[in-house]
Amino acid sequence: MLVLKLGWRNLWRNTRRSLITIAAVATAFFFLILLVGMTMGLKDQLLANGTNLMLGHVQLHNPDYLPDRGLYDTLGGRQGVDPDLSSQIEEKFTAVKAAAPRVYGFALLSTGEHSAGAQLIGVDPEREARVTTFLNTLHTGQPLAAQAQGGILLGEGLAEELRAQIGGEVAALTQAADGSLGNALFAVRGILRSGLSHVDKTLAVVHVSDLQDLLVLPPQRIHEIVLSLDDPMQADALTEQLNADSELPEQVEAASWGDLSPQLRDYLAMFESSYGFIIGLIAIFAALGILNTMLMAVFERSREIGTVTSLGMLPEQVLFSILAESFFLSLIGVAAGLGIGGWAMNYLSTSGLDLSRWMGEMAIMSTRMDPVIRFQWNWEMTSWAGLTLMAASILAAAIPAFRAARMDPVKAMAAAKGV
């Protein structure tokens, strides 16, 4: 107790110097908080950009479906699965926010003279809208009706190639599952502009039932169920759970966004670790500042330390009183940093940091980035940053503290006189 008291009192003997040091620690922590917040915000945005449009967070397939996307490799194999599997999964797993079924088929689309190959995706419009956003990229026209009505949405590039107009019709021709020449007419309801050229050039969206009719597939045969989660970082854990506990029907396999897009996972990991490195560097600089302060403090107090030691103060007490001083110093600094950092984060996490004035449109990994970065609290990383800062401060003080504790009282007092 005495040691803590000593440390606390020593702290305020040179108020100005202590305040400057506290300010340094506070500033360092403030920036760390913002850096963590920005890193997390950017990471969230990168992840959202990579998954929200079409990928989702977890996908269910027949184990043979990828990468060839064979028409016959439907969930559950030839028997298929319960057409309501999506809603069952939604109910059964609390981590799952929403689930949507999809059917895929390659088809030749034509408006007469103009024809083009297209990747048809059959969706349940209501469910799909709760899982991904590509249906929201409607550029012109109407969204798909909730019920199958023979409507089609075309990617912008595809629509151009077909010279398709909203309200016009498009004939689809494909190899159906029974070997026949599946064909149907669709009414063009809307044009999609996702911003990703490879998607816009080949994407055509219809109602899942319409596509099943075209492909001569019964309702229980679907190719994919896409899940969105409340926390995308739980995707791997959920995937493991789904696959391990035979929670899924036969011939249904789950894969997380990281399994489906390893480059996205790698990119995020690289992004996170590079920012972790910067955060570590800032912590080291802050620690060096504290080291300097504490060295000065101990040096200044040589005479006094000699005196208290010769009066019977134990070296450990000397050591711990200095460490306590440093502890208080960093604690106040971190608390102050947290205060202003929290205030700034409060603003930046809601309004976001608008970079559009400086960088205009940004694209990372060929996906469009929102120029407004919404900072994201991450208590784990923030606590670690704060603890690292405090540990670094205390460790930095340990060097002069040990020196002080080992000082020969006589020499210490003599040295002080020399000053």
Place this chain on the structure above:
Amino acid sequence: MNSKRSLAVVLFVLAALSVLAAPSHKAGTPGLLPLYAWGMAGDTDLDPVEIIDKVDRMMRGESSQGRVEMTVVTEHWTRSLELEIWSKGKDKALIRILAPKKEEGTATLKVGRDIWNYLPKIDRTIRVPSSMMMGSWMGSHFTNDDLVKESLLAEDYNIKVVYEGVRNEEDGTVWELELLPKPEAPVVWGRILIQVRQRDLMPIWSRYYDEDDVLKRTLTFHDYREMDGRLVPARFRLEPADKSGEYTEMVYHELHFNIDIPDRKFSLSQLRR
């Protein structure tokens, strides 16, 4: 010398045959079937250029009409279609599905390098874009490209005899010819091997290899019969090498040559009929 010339004739026949009668048979290849008969005629004193010229003219004037049963067997389904085929020259063909009921009236028109499919269910005509030329024709193992190919093998390939002799008693003496693409030739195959029997110049099989010399598909000919006065293989079967058990087989039930077909038969309006 004489045998060499007759060989050239055979080669030519084969060329035409494998381009038209064979893979593109569905394309209304019957138009070329007459070539077999021509080959048999043994016009062996012509040199290769004359032969080509003669055959070209002959083909242009040629026309045919026939009924074919096409059976397609894949891992997932088996189906059988009855087709009627008209052809004129080497660049015009019309194929219409007669049965089953569900697909009756579905038709393909080929004029030059263009292919249109007519679908009665939706009453629309769809032009096959060039990007889909390697896609399956009507669900068979033939591609759209097989249908439109007009160039003669003799033009695109260097041809030589790699075997001459008796492989089995039934076929008697056969030739085996190797076709290697000329440097600039716009062809799909890296190598084609064709076996022909000398007795009547009937093809027995042809094998198609890709650029890496991997066998991709085999076409075999059967049931040599006289139809409308000409000897033809009335049945042939295409088997992809990478999908064991799958095949597409065409059987001619009826075939007529040199009939008068007006050009308007090969028009979009006739396609819809």
